[in-house]
Amino acid sequence: MTGAWGVSKQTLASSARDLMCDPVDILIVAGTWDVRCLSMVEVQWERPVPRVLLVKYANSGKSGRARSYTELLLEHFSAESSARVSDISIDSSNLVAAWSDMKAAVLDAYVEVGRPIRIGLDITSVPRYVWLNLLGYAAETGVIAGFEFVYTAAHEYEYVDGPRIFSDGVWKPRAIATLGRGAQPSAESLLVVSGGFEGANTLRLVNALEPDRVLVALSSSQSIEHDRDARRANAPLAQEYGLAGEVIEFPLSDVSTSVANLDRALGALERGPSRELAISFLLCGSKISALVIGLYAIRRDIAQIYFSDPQFRLETTASSIEWITCVSVNL
């Protein structure tokens, strides 16, 4: 670890037990219906983790997997004599309250440790809205010294609720409170859309936000099929906003390069005379793309980050794992 501000290191492994992460003061994990949440029991830490915060979801799905995975996580971390395990319950339909509870738990840990803390966090399983707020809060307050963000990429998915989708019902844009400095509302609005597999919902949100300009960012993973599906899903958006192949690429296994690509693309934008450019983001893509945007946002003056909050989350799990990564961030 270099101590420099920003992404200091990214480690990649094909299996969780081969992934070694830097020491943390508290590890935040969550029991979900996706088997990827169990990666956290195999990840190696340079020093024993002293505190574990286990997030339990109110909506545990139909299959019973979320409940059993939560119990497995609790069992594993309780068995480690050095770790003190506490938990919070989260209702994903009330994310504002979830963020409030998470902040209180992190502040408790900070008070206990007595210095800015390092947090290990499973971004695959903890709600994006919560950990992005935590990232913004960290950048604003100095309570948090850094993060070890762990992400497990799926090779294939298994859909419990039917078709190949992750959500149902109304998608609402919800601004991440701690990221985004707002903008003078006379500015020209640019919306950078991090696209995923649910293109129709994405296009609807973009149309509702009516930006002056649109840019699309898509992740490139090691799965050609995933990349092709995402491009296909977002083709109507590109067509409607006349984006002839202008896509910002986020190589998922390289967060630093993704942030640099974003920086370069936005730095090269033409700006009109005397009018500011208000850059906002819409998160409809992968969680690691959300991390890239979050890391960009804490370094730059951006207006808003909109998280697309679905009305219903459908039960989905990875049927096989592609890779796992740990991104070390210093603040």
Place this chain on the structure above:
Amino acid sequence: MTSADSLRLFDDRWEQDRLAHSYYLNTDAYSRLSGLAKHIVLKGHRGTGKTTLLRALDWRERLYNEHLGRALGVDPFADRVIGCFLQIKLLPVDMMDIWTRSSNDQVKHIVIATYLRATWLLEVCAALRGIELKRGLGKYEDQVEDLGPSARLTWEWLPARLKLAPGLSDDILTIRDIEAVARALLTRIRDAAAVESPLPETLIAELNLLEFPTIVDSLFRSLAAYASRLDNGGSWSFRICMDEGEFLSDSWANSVRTLIRETDSPVYLAVSVLHSLGSETRAQGASISIDDREIVDLDDRTPEQMITMLNGILQARLNLLGQGSSFDLKGFLGDPSVDDLLRVAVGKSESKTVLSRRHELMNQEHPVRSHLQAIGAVPTASVKERRVESTGYRKKKVAGYLNLLGSLGVDRPVFAGWRIAVNMADNSVRDFIRFLRYALGGWTRDREEPRSDTVWRFLAQSRLDLAYQDEALNSLGLSKLEAMPNTVIRPNETRALVLLLGEVSHRTDFYSKSLKQPNATRLLLPIVRDGLAYSDGDSRLIMLLEEAASYGYISELDVGKDRVSCRVNRSFARYLGFSYWKPQYSNPISTSALRSALANPGGSPSTWLREPKPRRTDAHVQQSFSFGGEDWLLS
């Protein structure tokens, strides 16, 4: 000029391209916006031109958009109005709502109103500096003189937490000082809201925000005095244009309404909304009224106003593209009579009834009038009366045309002509531009990309063939239906709703036995309030209707205490087959049809409207499944 440039003539989102955007300002709405010393609520569904109107007041557009400059004349600020265009969606609405969620209404209002007032100050200062830079305004001494009356008040109020101080003395205040104060205030509020510390109540005390409105009033008066140097002493005002009111949360909308009551000369607000801004304010019992603000309703323009504006817009676009030649939509589209349209419809129909009556209908001088007389809808007129259209005939001729088509077994009308096209655009500039684009597509047979000369040849025709117009008007409805998944949240249900309401409109227009109540296309929905609230199902239906209205799928939505009514947007009139005329009578929709459509949105209108067999022959039950008390000739 490239082909792409010429095609921009029919670009329905050209207004998004700020600097190259054309303007046509000779409209009543613009005159009221720039001329009235009053707050304005600008109402209209998407595509009616709200954003374009507000941008035409924006100081940046006035300074830098040459086309707007030309449209305004020699002096872009001749109306002594400095407009500031603000996008509500860029305000930190969610962030502030989360921070103030446990506070009372008064605290919420103080915080939100402070944020808005500081934003306005910052923007007005930017405007004055921008004008100064581009065309000169005043010297430093002038600023000191004009802003002097506010200097001491401002510096004495200035909270220590903002860490600002007067440069030389507290009698001197400059535009840069005001910007610094406004910016520091905004930053402090945003920082507090982001991390939810301190509490809003603490921040209000820390920044002494209760006194801020008095400071702002004084500052705006001083800034207006400085602005008056532009024409040596006239009375200047600032028009704060806040676009996209649909992004306001309940708390913010309440604050904006309260600010309409609290804000006075020289600051006037213009807020654009899809439906309504509402009327309640923070003060109990104090609603905003006509005395506080004027409503400019872009959903309510006459065909003559629309065609004049559309001609102006197209002419402005042609001028911007370097084509000075004059263009007249009335001449280009013509104004065929319903008899002319009937002959085209009869000419292309192959229904047996039409074949048997084609010769008769083609040779009758007034087949629609004859039909109306035959069914007793208008009296048989004398020869003298026939020379001029009687009032009764004028009111029923469109209904008579559609009813005659229905009786001939023709289930879709032929529509063409400027009057019909304008009525079908239903106040949407965007929809009319799309209609022209579809007409060009049909005329060029949808070749990949028409060249510039194709576009000019298209426009150079003395009259566009009725068949291309009809086809384009059909495409207008079809394309809107197809685009629903890209706009509304529940496209399947919205589509089903529009198809159901469209089918009921179609049946009433085409198959009514008599025309005692023509144009009964105002639809009454079976939504009733149980006490003070709607049922969950009805609340969801109202949300669906409001969203459909905002995107121009339905119109004239009226959610009243005792009834909910609407009509289908006329852009669907050709595709779904109903009148382009305004509704004259109402028609109830049955609960069973509505439920059936929403429960089975993939079905068809005929299945939703199929009457379930009543369990008993009860007159009351029978009545609930009929439409408008009419008899139906169901095909």
